[in-house]
Amino acid sequence: MKNVFSRLFRVLNSSSGHPHEDFLTEVFAELLCDQEMMIDFLGNVLEIPVQEVKYSSIQTQVTFPALPHHQMDSRPDMVIRFYEGQESYVLFIESKLGSPEGTDQLSRYADHLGVLTNQGTNCYLIYLTQYFDEKDVSLILANQKNVVFRQKRWFQIFKWVKQLEAKNIYASKVLDYMEEIGLEDNRQFTPVDVYAIQNMNRLQRMMDECMDGVTDGVMTEHFGKAIQQNNRHTQLKYMERYVKASEQEGRATEVVVGFYITDEDYPFVSVVYEFCPRRCPDVPKVVAAMQNFMAAHPDWRTFNLNTDAEWQGISCDRRLIDFLHHEDHINEIQKFFLEKLKELHEIKVKNPDLYWK
Template identity: 30%
Template sequence: MSLFSNLLNLHLGNKPREDFFTEIVAYFLSLNNDILLDWLKHYSIIGDDKYSSIKISTQQEHQALAIHTEDSRLDIVVELSTGLTTDVIFIESKIGSKEGWEQLKKYADILSNLPNIKHRILIYITRDYDPKEEIKTPAFNLEPKVIFYQLRWHQFYARLQQHSTDILAQEILIFMRKNGMSTTNQFSSVDLLTMVNFNKTLHLMKSTLNEEVQREFKLAFGGVIKGAASMTQWRWYSIYIIYTKFSGDNLWCGLGYFNLNPDTLTEYPYLGIFLEVSASFGERPKIIESMQKVINDKPRNVEY
């Protein structure tokens, strides 16, 4: 196991893998500006400008613009200066998760509003296939313009392999392989096994959530949203559940399968039930207090 995997495993609770990897890569690139520039030039993101200063920061916070509903926190911000002009690159990194609601649009708005910038560049880099063909470049018809690029982490992995004599680079490569970030479009034996058994597995999941289970769920929670369990859930949220809502969209309960797209071969899906309350709901503190009482009374095998 890599050094970074060992360090991440020391973190209690849910492991902040995306933030953890962001910090690793940003630190490595801050020490190896030549590798950063080589990567950006290889994909024609920057030209041959002679930069005299390169600044890399992570988790940079920006106050919400008037058209936004909340503040933003950027994964990586790269500032490239020639002494006369400055280029700014926002990098949004995803490993297992998907883009938040209009997240890239919001970041593009922030970029476009930065003063005294020559080139404004937004990079969306993912482990998994998450096409953003609807985002043209320049992005979102903003003025000043924001240039958008979409990359995959396996492309960065391929470039980094050319610098594998560096010990830190070797550790990053090991971490990326372990977390499926070096994978291209080649099928493995596990992938083929999944194809063969997919329909059988899906049928079993449907069967176990139908009839008797739905009847008990209705008795306990008052109903089931029609057609709740769907492949859309599986694709976007790694779940396959039946659910119902209370107080409009403020409180809801779900039962079914979770973690259906695990990040490593050592993780497995699990069957569970959960309650979720909206952050804006006025009764949220009371509901959370009640949930905590249930957890305290039934502490075994409870995740929250």
């Protein structure tokens, strides 16, 4: 049987945005509710020299209204408040499991903390990532010299929790879950990894062939030329997808075809129409067009609508395994892409003013 957190995750998988990130935040916040764990975490992981913690509170997904010079509200994953004697402390923790930093996300958080430092509070901004993502502190703290920035990796958290698991039953369950989602401190290649590396070029060529050729021709005809091929590697690193994307007017919307890495045993092969709420001048109009389209095409689904996700929209997905019974996998995937791109073109025909190229 799966670890309890993995079972709960399946129940909560309808969460918008990045569900593993949101779920791990809740799991980790519960661990820090233990006073001894909190003090140890502050001192030995974050290197914040405190001897005692009083009147502590931990909140997750707290929204801070946009400051006058911000374009949007801010919502750090975790906010920790406490006192040591008469000194007050506030920590913003932002966690990333593969996803990229949002638009000026850390700088906006630093600005909010800067307001608190002006009131005499000791403020720390913690950026906690699964993968290496070094930040330029001078840019993040450009206007907030009194805020302290700390950057940590999740494998470091794993090592810290592992030292304490004998004292805390809950910590051992957290470790089980972290192992299952790949946050353990095992930095060794497995035989499967070696095989994947040896076949990396072949797999990439096959995926490229699915998206290029006739697929690229139809995509260009209906939605304009796709962005450069090297963008596919950026998408794979930060968004766990290897795709071809055609950005529309002002990057308000985009049409995407390609391969999406999932929490299931197989990746998805998908065609996507998505919009960026921050850039899209008329979100209700785009959403209405999507809903009208889905009424006639029930195999499409929505994702992330009415959330603070960077990209929201509709997609038509097939599991890669569904194509494996055919003799020519690439040909069948291309057929799927062509069929769904032609369907999607109906939105453009019926709504020519929706920020197309």
